[in-house]
Amino acid sequence: MRLDKVREILDADILVGEEFIDLEVVSACGSDLMSDVLAFVKDQTLLLTGLINPQVVRTAEMMDIRVIVFVRGKVPGKEIVQLAKEKDMVLLTTKYPLYTACGLLYSAGLHTKEV
């Protein structure tokens, strides 16, 4: 699924990485537990989370995750946006809560890759 479609479905704002809007994501994962993300996620994924600390960007970096969607209208601080920018990541924010945001993407055909 292309990122512009993700943005549309989640009615999301792009915080950084507008230039990568035609990126393709093949799966998604919703979690507030970074160690779970580190344990189980495969790459080319989009991460949805309610956490807004720098370790979310770090975790994504280690996993080769390039897209993070912050849920429930959360907006991370400037340093976090800057860190993501340095790593060519895309940050989005949606007003939907985690469960709903995941459900919307899932219904639209973005599933998790079987591991």
Place this chain on the structure above:
Amino acid sequence: MAEEKNIISLQYKVNGEDFSLAGEASSNVKKILKQLGVNPEAIRRVAIAMYEGEINMVIHAKGGIAEVNITPEQIKVLLQDEGPGIADIELAMQEGYSTAPDNIRELGFGAGMGLPNMKRYSDEMKINSVVGKGTRVELIFNI
């Protein structure tokens, strides 16, 4: 960075004061491995395991030293700290076991998955720890 024959050695001081900086060393190692043309799957394994180790030194041991040795066949990551040590390593290795405080859990860590993740992603893992003295974790990745 020291380069000697086919060995590249990297050293990092991991700051224990600032959780937001945790992961800088792993991030740098990841960048260097990419520049060296190491295969992406190996880079990912090293980055994830080292990152969990770095986080552990920050949240459990007030920081430490990370050392990375890279040869064409193998990457070795050594994490050493002078923190409180681990009394029961077998227990600490169990998924879900954690002594992390609530403020760390609120940040998405402290789920007790760090050491198991390090084991999962490395080819060999050795832990030596002395209570009151510190902990030494060695991770080996065959590439």
